[in-house]
Amino acid sequence: MKSKIVLTRSDKTFYFFNDLLLLIALLIVLYPLIYIFSASFSDRLSVISGDVFLWPVHFSLEGYQAVFKDPRVLTGYGNTIFYTIAGTILNVILTILAAYPLSRRTMVGRNIIMYLFAFTMLFNGGLIPNYLLIKDLGMIDTRWAMLLPGALSVWNVIIARTFYQSTISQELFEAASIDGCSHLRFMWSVVLPLSKAITAVMVLFYGVFHWNAYFNAFIYLKSDELYPLQIVLRDILIQNQIDPASITDTEDMTRKQGLADLLKYSIIIVASLPIWLVYPFVQKYFVKGVMIGSIKG
Amino acid sequence: MKPNTSPLGDGRKLKQMRQDYQLYLIILFPLAWVIIFQYFPMYGLQLAFKDFRIMDGIWSSPWVGFEHFEKFFNSYQFKRVITNTLIISFYDLIAGFPLPIILALALNATLKTRFKQVVQFVTYMPFFISTVVMVGMILQFLNPRIGIINMGMGLFGADPINFMGEPEWFKSVYVWSGIWQTTGWGTIIYLAALSAISPEIHEAATIDGATRLQRIRHVDLPGIMPTIVTLLILNAGSIMGIGFEKIFLMQNPLNLSSSEVISTYVYTVSLASSAPDYSYATAIGFFNSMVNFILIMLVNQFAKKAGETSLW
Structure with a gap:
């Protein structure tokens, strides 16, 4: 809208509620993402006691330290990078x-x-x-x-x-x-x-697909050393298979469980970070892809 | 698809093919891939009518006709997986389909350009979260002990709910988490359609005294109607085709009565089973693919008749 338009009262009401709707949509999508980010940088006790609401509480990197103590994570990361690069080249x-x-x-x-x-x-x-x-x-x-x-x-x-x-x-x-x-x-x-x-x-498109893919690995792979990151994530996030070695810093069971809970938030960030980092620069290309795809061939 | 530019005679066709021989060379690799990785498995569908023995292989295993299909139709699981599949699909369609349209109309209408970009940027983001991470997030948020939803409910004195352990919650969790993840991304196609509406129509309507809301109702909405119909057709055609990945990751023994769908059941009786029945699983998968195929053909035919639009 280039020229200044004088809005009627009913239009003013409309724009107010329209923008309110957008704001609600924005917050609904944003809040879970912020929560995960903040929880991952908090300490374990704040996470299990529910003190985290918006920002990190008792800033700490212990979740991240625990994540990288698990050898499966680094192997999985390496494998995923390989599958993503080799797979994408072949695809293109x-x-x-x-x-x-x-x-x-x-x-x-x-x-x-x-x-x-x-x-x-x-x-x-x-x-x-x-x-x-x-x-x-x-x-x-x-x-x-x-x-x-x-x-x-x-x-x-x-x-x-x-x-x-x-x-x-x-x-x-x-x-x-x-x-x-x-x-x-x-x-x-x-x-x-x-x-x-x-x-x-x-x-x-292909790169993101490979980074996020787990189905073929799940069906066709059996050896730990070939597993991509998503399979490791499934073991940790969904199957609850935490490597005991990554939470050995204490004998107290509650504190152990707390770290196991915390490291899940951290690993979500670790696994998604590469995509979040490139996303701002490539958003317009993704949108372009969807638009071309919507034209009937 | 348009027909070839001109009807060529056989002689000219050959000449053209000789001239274009490199095109066939180029497409050789992708074509070989499609034949091996797409059409060979279709050939393997004959397993559905055979009794698969590993020693004999697909080709030499004995025929049994429709035995596996009958077994599936008569099994107590049949009703359950079909019902779950249909309920989840319809729930998803009814709750999830209108939301991207509403969001796109709102995005298109706002006068705050910068704000619009921020909303787009943020609401597209969840689309790039992997299925595994998405389900991991669901489990964390709904955790009865440390999940933020239950802790929030606790502030109001409510007892924690074990959402993932209760069958009656499963479908809502599945559908609404999907809505959270894909609504923003789903607006792109509508925004493209909205931007193609000529500004003159809007100007004319404004001069005639239409409010912005009336312009949404009488200009924007009719303008994107073909897009809406096309996407509705696509969705209606996949009503029996719930993907395996997310639902499988969300399953646990407690919610299985509400979460077992056709695609996961195929996996349960074959690769996950200690006594895998490959032929039976193939028959179920074949039945599902056939239904999907027929559905998409029917809805497309229907759309053509209705004269609005069609997929091809």
Whole structure:
């Protein structure tokens, strides 16, 4: 709104309640996040006695110290970083390789291949046939099981394809091909540089997916040393499997339990921190991804 | 999808394919992936009609027809998992679907640009929390001993409730935590639709004396109606397809009567079982996939007939 508008009384009331509604929504979402953050920096007794309300009480890092005493956390962190980087690279390469040909209107058989891809969004084999396939391929309890089954998201292929179709015209390729440019060369030297934005969206979507994923690890992995962070988190947060070594500082059972309660808040922060740190810088790319995805292909 | 630009004759088709041979080379890898990791498992669905023996493999195990399906339909679990699945889905749809629309309309209407950005920034954040962390947060907040909800209720003299241990609380916890996590993110698509509404319509309405509330009712809402219908179709089509991850993490023996849904039941009778019945689990999964597929086809057909919009 550029010009100063004189509001009628009923509009004033409307804007007041409208902004109030937004404020309530803001607080409902924000409060649990602040609480976890503050609890994680408090000491154990404040956490179990309910003294924490908004800010850290008796500021302390003992929760974080306990988290990093658990060897599973560091191993899991390392594994997750590996799965996220390797998995995302594989995802992005495969997505581009699928999306570019499918964006070319001259490609004979394009529709059939597109249906072949799209059908998998509506129907799939389900848990057991997938499990048996991974087993037959000998990938159970290997790092491959974390990379290959999820190597491509058809949804992202459609987003990238829509983007290529609307930004890189058929004429552009025709002009290039008259000068002797092949599809591979065109993809590398024209399409990729012109579509950095969509590649960034892909990297972010796939990256967050890998960071947060636990299902494939849960079904296919059995060895501790391969577990990603999310499986370790599940053990600690949900299965309540606290490593006794991380809470050995006292003999008192209440204090032990208190530390076990506290370290859960700390590990939530530790596990989510990388995403919170990049989120402010990349929010607009995520939004862009959703918007492109909402255009019918 | 649009049909190809021009109907090509066979000769021209071949010529075009020769010219574009690199396109087929490029798509070879993703295509191979789809065939191996998506279509092979579909081929494995024949297990649902067989009696799986590990020694024989999928191909050579003996056929048994619809035996596993009949077993499932007649089992005492059938009614329970179907009921739980449907109740949770409808609860989620009714409580969760309108909220992003309301929030988007409010965000779109506010005059405070900076405030709007802050609300967007914060309400999108929970979307990036992993399922495991989300369920961990739920357990912490609802903990009868140290959880902030029970401690807050304690201030008013209420007895602590073991939310996760009581079946009647399960569905509400599942649905409302999901609403907390996804409502903000869900506004993006509506905000995009709202920003596409021409400002001239708003100006005209204002000149005619419409209040802001009337403009929401008669300009904004009709403007995003196609988007609303499309998303409603998508949601209605997945009414039987509650995902495994969150619900499984929230389950415990105490709330199982209220929390067992089709996807978790498939896991219970197969990979989690000491006597896994792969064929039975495949049959249940197949039944579920078929229902999902038919539902989405039906709602899309319905939407096309209604003339509003369709998914493809």
